[in-house]
Amino acid sequence: MNNNNKLTWLERPVHSAFPAITNEIVMFVGIVLLAIITRFYALEPRVMSHDESLHTYFSWLLYRGQGYQHTPMMHGPLQFHMIALIYFLFGVSDFTARIPAVLFSIATVWMVWYWRRYLGKWGALIAGLLLVVSPYMLYYGRYVRNESFTGVAGLLLLYGMLRYLESGEKRYLYFATAGSLLHYLTKETAFIYTAQAMLFLGFYFVYQITKKTWEERQRLFQIFIVLLVVAAVLLAAGAAIAYINRTPETLSGAETAVPANPDNTLSPLAPTGEGSLLSNISKVLLGVGVLSLVIAGLIYFFQAYIWHNIPKERSFDLMLLLGTFVLPMTTAFLIKLLETRLGITIPTDSASVNNLDSRTLVYVGVFVALFFLLSILIGMLWNREWWKFGAFFWAPFTIFYTTIFTNAAGFFTGIVGSLGYWLVQQGVERGSQPEYYYVLVQIPMYEFLPAIG
DSSP: OOGGGGSOTTTSEEETTEEEEEHHHHHHHHHHHHHHHHHHTTOSSSOOOHHHHHHHHHHHHHHTTOOOOOOGGGOOSHHHHHHHHHHHHHOSSHHHHTHHHHHHHHHHHHHGGGGHHHHOHHHHHHHHHHHHHOHHHHHHTTSSSSHHHHHHHHHHHHHHHHHHHHHOOTHHHHHHHHHHHHHHTTOTHHHHHHHHHHHHHHHHHHHHHTTSOOGGGHHHHHHHHHHHHHHHHHHHHHHHHHHHTOOOOOOOTTSOOOOSSTTSOOOOOOOOOTTSHHHHHHHHHHHHHHHHHHHHHHHHHIIIIISOOSOOOHHHHHHHHHHHHHGGGGHHHHHHHHHHHHTOOOOOSHHHHHTOOHHHHHHHHHHHHHHHHHHHHHHHHHOTTHHHHHHHHHHHHHHHHTTTTTOTHHHHIIIIIHHHHHHHHTTOOSSOOOTTIIIIIIHHHHOHHHHHO
């Protein structure tokens, strides 16, 4: 009997002489080749944009041996090091400057192959093709910015998470670590991705844990659930009040000051809502909500991982892993919260780090050290092998942010400044886009194919 009759069309070999080469493989190779052609075709002729010119110029200085100092305004250091390496290997040109973005854009398409488990064979082929023809993915896949890097990072992180939830194999924790590392070396959107991942894992954890009994810990289980409910209500209320009470800040001279609508004039300095009654209520609700969440987490952590009274959950493993990576970088929240009372500011570039007075330097150093120690303590209590994940994450992080140990201040601009700079920027609506900008303008005009799907 011919076994090929039992196979779907995608699973059938293209020729009996090559049984391992199926129609699916041929189609996917064709999609990857299409990605290569569309990314490399006429790569050089387009004039460099403002952002591209900054990234290429500072990469060129690094290539010439004049060093590089990380600044959050131009995002993570990985891109600059990669462009400098490409300059060294292939020479300096607009074409070579765009090669790193192109390679990561192609890698994003290639990675879809590993998502067949979740998308299905036809689903993966369609997703790969959409990534090739997507206006956003194509444009930024040929653009000297960080977007194509974050595409790979996001897929890698989510794949590692899903596979670990499914199998529990340790190697997928390394996948998640690699995805997080790549993103934090690339752009501050890593904080948003981590928050989204933690939110998904949190909901999944609650769903899983409420299906199981805690046997003799029923009273504690009830307290745990109550704390989760209280946290959810308070965080939602606090976030809603903060959103309603928000007001944009005025742009500084160092930022784009042209309104999106030329008929509009720049607004004078408006009150930001800081110190208002609603603002203080929002902060209290958010603070108590976070505290409730932390207490609930500690109850489960000690019961499951220290005293082994209740079953462990893989989703909680992933939350602990990602949380221990991001915890030292949340020092920026504490500094921003206390900056008025302590008279300190968040250092956002090497110059500001080097110019810190001894008092501010002590505060920043102590906060960073405490958060690092807390991260290590939690990690080691969770898993004795956490140090391997920590070394895998923090060693490359330190090497790139310090530009291979030539810029010590870069470690602090990476740990504190990256998040700190963009916390300050959140109050500045530099693009002046309306709230419906993406849903009613960008998606219908550019990304209507996946939206229709």
